[in-house]
Amino acid sequence: MSWTDERITLLKELWGNGKSASEIAEILGGVSRNAVIGKAHRLQLSGRPSPIKGKGDMEAKAPRKKPKEEAQGATILSLTEHMCRWPIGDPKLPGFKFCGKPTTGSLPYCTEHAQAAYQQPYRQRDSSTSSSSSSRPSQGQKVTA
Numbered sequence: 001m002s003w004t005d006e007r008i009t010l011l012k013e014l015w016g017n018g019k020s021a022s023e024i025a026e027i028l029g030g031v032s033r034n035a036v037i038g039k040a041h042r043l044q045l046s047g048r049p050s051p052i053k054g055k056g057d058m059e060a061k062a063p064r065k066k067p068k069e070e071a072q073g074a075t076i077l078s079l080t081e082h083m084c085r086w087p088i089g090d091p092k093l094p095g096f097k098f099c100g101k102p103t104t105g106s107l108p109y110c111t112e113h114a115q116a117a118y119q120q121p122y123r124q125r126d127s128s129t130s131s132s133s134s135s136r137p138s139q140g141q142k143v144t145a
């Protein structure tokens with residue numbers, strides 16, 4: 001038998017409808033299932049979704065490359081003056097590191113840690129903001145830092 005235009009059209013149709021190769025072969029008649037597959041492949045019909053047979057993944061699943069994970073942080077040896085020296089972890093433990101991110105301005109810390117470094121002392125001072133109108137004048141005592 002030969003592939004007439006008519007049969008090819010029918011093949012395309014059936015293939016597109018998700019018929020299996022053996023079904024198509026049966027409908028067309030006179031062709032084997034393998035012939036149908038081979039013809040479909042030559043017609044580049046093989047890209048259809050195949051709900052009938054999960055016949056393996058034709059496309060090799062390329063493993064996605066993860067962005068190279070650089071070791072975060074800096075040790076005391078690799079720390080430079082332009083790196084954040086915010087301590088991370090316990091200095092007594094081997095995993096101890098410094099933040100190591102680029103510093104901001106004149107501070108030895110990165111943006112994040114500069115804020116953290118400033119917030120702590122300021123919070124403690126909040127209770128004594130109205131020192132000028134204090135009911136207890138304390139001349140000998142310097143409150144200002």
Ligand SMILES: [Zn+2]
Binds near residue numbers: 101109112114
């Ligand atoms: Zn930092």
